Amino acid sequence: MQQSIANQNENSISKQLLYRGKQWLYRGQRPGCIARIINRMWANAASKKVMPNGVVALEVIGRKSGQLVSFPLVMVTVAGQRYLASMLGNDAQWVRNVRAAGGKAILRSGGYEEVQLEETPVDQRAPLLKAYLQAAPGARPHVPVDKDAPPAEFEKIAADFPVFRLVSNQKK
Numbered sequence: 276m277q278q279s280i281a282n283q284n285e286n287s288i289s290k291q292l293l294y295r296g297k298q299w300l301y302r303g304q305r306p307g308c309i310a311r312i313i314n315r316m317w318a319n320a321a322s323k324k325v326m327p328n329g330v331v332a333l334e335v336i337g338r339k340s341g342q343l344v345s346f347p348l349v350m351v352t353v354a355g356q357r358y359l360a361s362m363l364g365n366d367a368q369w370v371r372n373v374r375a376a377g378g379k380a381i382l383r384s385g386g387y388e389e390v391q392l393e394e395t396p397v398d399q400r401a402p403l404l405k406a407y408l409q410a411a412p413g414a415r416p417h418v419p420v421d422k423d424a425p426p427a428e429f430e431k432i433a434a435d436f437p438v439f440r441l442v443s444n445q446k447k
Contacts, residue, residue: 306368329410332383333359338375344368345383349411350441353403357441359392360407362414364435373439382441392439401429403438 329349337344346369348359361367373380378392395403408415408422418436420428 330384333369333373334381334383335369335372335379336376338372343381344372349407349414350382350384351403351406351410353406358395358403358407358438359441360404360411360414360438361436362411362417365437367437370437378439389444391442391444393442395438395440397434400433400436400438401426404429404433404436407438 329351331348331350332345333348334343334345336342348369351358351360361370364370373392374394378394380390380392382388382390404418404420405422405424405426408418408420415422418432420432
């Protein structure tokens with residue numbers, strides 16, 4: 276019994292240290308130098324489809340630079356629809372760029388797909404945010420709700436965390 280409690284305490288401490296490390300990488304809700312390097316590597320790997328399920332590279336025109344910028348994100352599928360959510364909330368650079376680009380973006384995951392990102396209304400975000408946290412362990416330290424929390428908890432934070440539905444612009 277005591278061994279089980281000790282293991283739980285060690286796991287809890289390890290989890291807290293990991294979360295604090297991830298939060299440190301995104302101090303001020305923005306990626307620091309190390310996070311930007313890691314994000315470039317993840318985006319490059321995601322664009323070549325060597326990442327685990329759900330990780331994709333989103334390419335969008337930068338609102339300030341005018342250059343194509345790539346971001347690694349976790350895509351979730353709910354009820355047959357694909358979604359992207361922002362772990363850093365409304366101030367995430369990719370969110371600002373997508374909004375400035377009118378939702379036009381490119382999704383890369385072993386291929387190339389032109390997409391239109393449509394922002395999901397706040398009142399529809401809770402179940403999508405829950406699904407996102409289930410699929411994106413790296414986002415958990417940044418979202419102030421546990422992945423197993425009831426939907427009501429996600430409703431409280433929904434306005435602060437944008438979710439976008441992906442609509443393919445590819446001709447079928």
